[in-house]
Amino acid sequence: MHVKYLIIGAGPTGLGAAHRLTELGEHSVLVLERNPYAGGLAASFRDAAGFTWDIGGHVVFSHYTYFDNLVDALLGGEYLEHMRIARVRIAERWVPYPFQNNIRHLPPDMQWECVQALLPGHRREVAPTNFAEWFEYVFGAGIAKYFMRPYNFKVWATPAEMMSYQWIGERVSVVNLEMVLRNLVLQLDNVSWGPNNLFRFPQQGGTGEIFTRLAARLGDKVRLNTPVAAVDPASRAVHTADGQTITYDKLLTTGPLDILIRDQIGAGPAAAMVGDGMRAAAGQLARNGVYVAGVGVNGTRDDDTCWMYFPESNAPFYRLTNFHNYSPRNAARPGHQRALMAETSWSDHKPEQLDTLMDKTIEGLVNTSMLHPDETARIASRWSIAVDYGYPVPTPGRDDALRCIQPWLEAHGIYSRGRFGGWKYEAANMDHSVMQGVEWAGRMVLGEEETTYKL
The missing domain is CATH 3.30.70 (Alpha-Beta Plaits)
Structure with a gap:
């Protein structure tokens, strides 16, 4: 079997790409999904007791008009809209999120420790070289001690000393000493920071309802229960676990990039094409x-x-x-x-x-x-x-690894995008992931520039 555009993975990126290709008049499209359901990490499940669960706390917010319009069309108004209310549990009390903007809710001794560490002469002044040093450079030793360091280790399962900080952008609210003091003295809360301050959620079916409906639109272009065993760049062929061989002109893969290099290419018919440099680069990619x-x-x-x-x-x-x-x-x-x-x-x-x-x-x-x-x-x-x-960890070696792997793949007609296909946490929200696929399709058909995923 031959298709013009073959896509591995029916998660947000793969489905977004397939949807956009069909919008642009391309119908020689096939999506291969190993699971019996679509949605990837954005899938939802109904348990035996009748509860619906997501794979983590997804919410629908967006940086893109295209994504907003797509979700509107898929849900047809069947969603709820919420103002974010988030809190931090610490010292047997609840502190409004972001923690660093609302330390007035801490016990007085903890408040002072956080404020003192922000005063001139107390905060780290040497430019940081890693995520751990960035905590104290931006927030001071107090906020780093009580929240930033322990919380981030619980999230990333990686010591902050082993992570970079250049990825942060809008992910973390930085601290402003004047605002901290004003909030303390005037007893004010600051809770509106962040891109997900207002979010939507499907009325039923969980987050996965969005992608179940998107996959249904694509019909037989999505093939479930079809894991990929090997990718052969030389012959531009994908071999599935059930013995099928599918050739392609262009391949979009949205599964983990390290598995693609190590197992799907590196252990298949094209193993000789993957050199030590590529294997070493794939080994630099960390995750939890x-x-x-x-x-x-x-x-x-x-x-x-x-x-x-x-x-x-x-x-x-x-x-x-x-x-x-x-x-x-x-x-x-x-x-x-x-x-x-x-x-x-x-x-x-x-x-x-x-x-x-x-x-x-x-x-x-x-x-x-x-x-x-x-x-x-x-x-x-x-x-x-x-x-x-779960999460691709932004380590110091990540960007060099991606600059080694991605150009090699593209030279062989393979494009790797998505949360783990692109391995960039800072561009791996739900809207980012869908738009990585949409923009890839626009590049393939119209020659448009990709703006969400960049090396």
Whole structure:
């Protein structure tokens, strides 16, 4: 079988690319997906108890008119809109997010430690060389100690000394000493920072509803349950695990870039084409895994928070989402149950026993006041998923590795995009991921420049 455009992966990037290709009149398009469902890391699942869960706390916000219009067309108005309410659990109290803008909620001694470290002569003045040094350079030693350092280790499962900081951009709110002092003295909160301050969410079906509907539009152009075994750049062919061979003119791959180099090309018919330099570059790409625990609880409580951050060690998870607040239909019995969705990372630097994480998650919910001890008897659902590829970690060697791998692939008609295909966390939100595929299609057909994914 031969197609003009072959796409590996029916996640946001692959589906976005296929959709745009068909919009542009290209119909020799095929998407191969290893799973029995579309959506990739943005898929959603309904458990046996009737709760709906995402693979982590996704929300729909956008930097792109195209993406907004696509979501509108797919959902047809069947979504809810929320103002973000986020908080940080620390010192047995809740601090509004962003933490660094709202330290007035801390105990007085912690407030002073944070403010003192921001004063002239106290903050690090030498330019940072890594993420850990950036904490103190920007936030001072106090905020670094209480939030930035412990929270980021829980998220990335990577020591901050082993990460770069140039990726940050709009991902982290930097601190302003005058604003911190003003908020302290006048007892003000600053909670509106960030691109996801206003977000949307499907009324039913979770985030995955968006991509289920997008895949349905593409019909038989999406082939599920079809994992790829090998990619042969020399013959421009993909070999599937069930014995099919599909040739192509252009290949977009949205799966993990290290697997593409190491296993799909490097262990297949074209293994000799992958030299030591490429293998070494792929080995420089770091990532974590994420365990998502969904805990459905009978009964409700008055809590309008969307999601919460947990820098302390009394809970394994770094983030918890009140998923029932995103849509009541995420609970099996809307209005009568809570859906608590917790995320815990792991890596070689931060190993976790996955088979005990559900119990530890429930213990952490009690420790952080998200569950009263009596409520554990009212748990109606325990659902979990462990994804080996959670976040691509921005390490100092990442960009050099990408500058080695990506031009080689493109010289052989292969384009790698998406959260792990592009391996750039700063361009891996849902809207970014869809638009990476859309812009790639525009480049292939119209010669347009890609602006979201750049080396």
